[in-house]
Amino acid sequence: MISVNQALSLIQLEAVAPRPVEVALEEASEKVLADNISSPIDMPPFSQSAMDGYAIRGNSSGEFRIIGESKAGDAPQFHLDEGEAVRIFTGAMVPENADTVVIQEHVEVKYNKLSIIKFPSTGANIRLKGEQFQKGSPVLNKGTVLNESGIALLAGLGINKVKVFDTPKIAIIVTGDELQKPGTVLKPGKIFESNSFMLKAALKRNKFREVHHYKVRDNILETKETIRSALAENDVLLLSGGISVGEYDFVREALFANGVEEIFYKVNQKPGKPLWFGKKEDKRVFGLPGNPAASLVCFYVYVLPALRRQKGFKNVDLKKASAVLSRPAENKSGKSLFLKAKVQDGRIDILDGQSSSMMHSFTQSNALVMIPGEKELIGKNEKVEYLDLGYGY
Numbered sequence: 001m002i003s004v005n006q007a008l009s010l011i012q013l014e015a016v017a018p019r020p021v022e023v024a025l026e027e028a029s030e031k032v033l034a035d036n037i038s039s040p041i042d043m044p045p046f047s048q049s050a051m052d053g054y055a056i057r058g059n060s061s062g063e064f065r066i067i068g069e070s071k072a073g074d075a076p077q078f079h080l081d082e083g084e085a086v087r088i089f090t091g092a093m094v095p096e097n098a099d100t101v102v103i104q105e106h107v108e109v110k111y112n113k114l115s116i117i118k119f120p121s122t123g124a125n126i127r128l129k130g131e132q133f134q135k136g137s138p139v140l141n142k143g144t145v146l147n148e149s150g151i152a153l154l155a156g157l158g159i160n161k162v163k164v165f166d167t168p169k170i171a172i173i174v175t176g177d178e179l180q181k182p183g184t185v186l187k188p189g190k191i192f193e194s195n196s197f198m199l200k201a202a203l204k205r206n207k208f209r210e211v212h213h214y215k216v217r218d219n220i221l222e223t224k225e226t227i228r229s230a231l232a233e234n235d236v237l238l239l240s241g242g243i244s245v246g247e248y249d250f251v252r253e254a255l256f257a258n259g260v261e262e263i264f265y266k267v268n269q270k271p272g273k274p275l276w277f278g279k280k281e282d283k284r285v286f287g288l289p290g291n292p293a294a295s296l297v298c299f300y301v302y303v304l305p306a307l308r309r310q311k312g313f314k315n316v317d318l319k320k321a322s323a324v325l326s327r328p329a330e331n332k333s334g335k336s337l338f339l340k341a342k343v344q345d346g347r348i349d350i351l352d353g354q355s356s357s358m359m360h361s362f363t364q365s366n367a368l369v370m371i372p373g374e375k376e377l378i379g380k381n382e383k384v385e386y387l388d389l390g391y392g393y
């Protein structure tokens with residue numbers, strides 16, 4: 001059985017190169033730029049007043065004659081002679097030979113005579129043409145993750161379309177005859193299906209919006225057929241359940257029948273041992289264990305980084321940190337453990353209820369403690385590494 005690190009390396013080795021697409025700026029938030037962007041214009045495009053006041057030339061005398069007005073949106077052609085000033089407003093074009101704007105709080109005006117009570121330094125209150133960017137100068141680099149500030153910057157430069165890396169389309173395929181929809185009356189032998197809700201929520205939180213949901217019974221033909229359509233319609237398949245060794249676990253066989261090549265099956269870890277990973281051309285397939293907590297651990301450790309990589313992100317893993325154990329922990333399994341835990345003020349508590357069928361401990365956690373297979377005992381106050389689940393509490 002391969003180790004966690006071997007599994008991670010294999011997934012990375014088989015990574016699909018992010019695919020550039022052009023999108024409207026409104027669609028570009030949380031996406032990664034696929035091109036360097038240079039400024040198509042000077043920014044600001046003309047010298048602007050930063051304040052409401054009076055544009056002047058030099059500060060040789062305290063008295064000026066107001067010769068006109070410049071407000072935002074206008075393009076007046078003023079030329080100031082000695083002793084002349086223009087009434088000006090924030091964002092308005094500064095007369096071509098003015099060098100300073102005096103704020104209106106520092107002047108007295110009588111008719112068209114302006115007396116300056118307090119001179120600012122020369123150049124004050126003017127945003128010079130091109131001071132942020134000159135036309136053609138670099139603005140944002142390929143690989144930048146766009147958020148609202150980047151979107152504002154690009155819109156402000158007049159850009160309405162950008163090349164970003166495409167977000168992969170994801171199929172969630174849940175398998176199992178025992179599964180029943182929440183909101184129905186539970187029949188004998190059945191359980192409520194929860195993995196698709198869990199995976200959809202996790203994908204939504206991570207801004208993967210194109211998610212298709214398929215459901216199959218424990219039936220080889222149906223499983224094959226569903227995998228066939230899911231491969232045609234998506235970039236990444238997440239199968240839940242049916243990957244273990246039971247007589248009704250058909251997922252592996254159905255993947256092979258669809259020409260999906262196995263890269264690895266089973267990882268020396270707990271929970272999530274039966275994880276399966278494969279590929280067909282540029283499609284990637286994860287067979288996640290049916291047990292909900294095992295499935296979610298595999299999602300955080302393997303699936304999310306792979307999806308983020310395919311979306312062009314450079315930092316793909318959950319943040320790693322370390323904290324001091326509040327209580328000793330044991331690992332007699334020889335497997336790498338991922339334990340639901342709560343970090344607070346630098347101390348970490350491993351929670352009760354670690355079974356891979358139990359979700360309650362996950363809801364109380366904000367971290368996954370990683371304990372290597374070779375480590376049998378970790379003492380109280382020993383430092384352990386953990387993955388920050390990013391739950392924000």
Ligand SMILES: Nc1nc2c(c(=O)[nH]1)N[C@H]1C(S)=C(S)[C@@H](COP(=O)(O)OP(=O)(O)OC[C@H]3O[C@@H](n4cnc5c(N)ncnc54)[C@H](O)[C@@H]3O)O[C@H]1N2
Pocket residue numbers: 174175176178179191192193194195196240241242243244245246249272273274288289290291292294356357
């Ligand atoms: N003889 C062995 N049996 C099992 C082994 C093994 O090595 N030898 N591994 C165990 C481990 S570890 C896990 S994890 C599970 C994984 O099994 P599958 O991935 O095939 O999943 P299922 O058998 O379909 O389901 C497991 C469990 O999870 C429940 N489940 C399934 N789908 C959902 C869903 N969408 N929502 C909620 N719960 C779901 C299902 O009812 C089962 O209880 O295999 C062990 N067995």
Ligand code: MOO
Pocket residue numbers: 269270271272273274289291294295356357
């Ligand atoms: O890997 Mo299974 O996840 O231990 O229940």
